[in-house]
Amino acid sequence: MSYDREGLLAAAREAMMKAYAPYSNFYVGAAYLMEDGTIYSGCNIENASYGAANCAERTAIFKAISDGRRDFKALALCGGPKGVVDKACYPCGICRQVINEFCDKDMEIVVGTKDGYEVTTLAELLPHSFSKDDL
Numbered sequence: 001m002s003y004d005r006e007g008l009l010a011a012a013r014e015a016m017m018k019a020y021a022p023y024s025n026f027y028v029g030a031a032y033l034m035e036d037g038t039i040y041s042g043c044n045i046e047n048a049s050y051g052a053a054n055c056a057e058r059t060a061i062f063k064a065i066s067d068g069r070r071d072f073k074a075l076a077l078c079g080g081p082k083g084v085v086d087k088a089c090y091p092c093g094i095c096r097q098v099i100n101e102f103c104d105k106d107m108e109i110v111v112g113t114k115d116g117y118e119v120t121t122l123a124e125l126l127p128h129s130f131s132k133d134d135l
C-alpha cells in the first residue's frame with residue numbers, strides 16, 4: 001500500500017488555491033488517491049447563504065462518486081487562512097461522516113502542516129461511528 005504522500009499533498013495544495021472562500025478566507029484543498037493512481041481533488045466552495053458552503057473533502061469525494069468511482073486508497077488535505085498552511089487542518093465532523101460512508105476505516109489521511117504532514121486514519125478521527133453496517 002505504498003504511494004507518494006508528498007505528491008498527493010501537492011494535489012491537495014493545488015486544489016486549495018482554487019478555493020472559493022470569500023466569507024471565511026480560509027482555503028482548504030483535498031485530494032483522494034484511487035487504486036489505479038487517479039487523483040480526485042476539490043476545494044471548499046462557500047456561499048452568500050453561509051450554510052450552503054461545501055467543504056473541500058466533500059467536493060472531492062462527490063466528484064469521484066459521481067464519476068462512478070469507489071476505490072479510495074488515501075486522502076490528503078491542507079488548509080489555512082488565504083491558503084497559508086500553518087497548523088494541520090483536520091476534516092470537520094460532517095466530512096468525517098461522509099468519508100466514513102465510502103472509505104476504509106484504516107485508509108490513510110494525510111494532513112498538511114507548515115513543514116510537512118501528519119498521518120491519521122478515519123478509525124482515529126471517528127471512533128464508534130454510525131455507518132451503513134449498523135442499519
Ligand code: THU
Binds near residue numbers: 021026
Ligand atoms: N472547511 C473545509 O473545507 N474542510 C474542513 O474539513 C473544515 C472546514 C472549510 C469550510 C469553510 O469554507 C471554511 O473551511 C471555514 O470553515
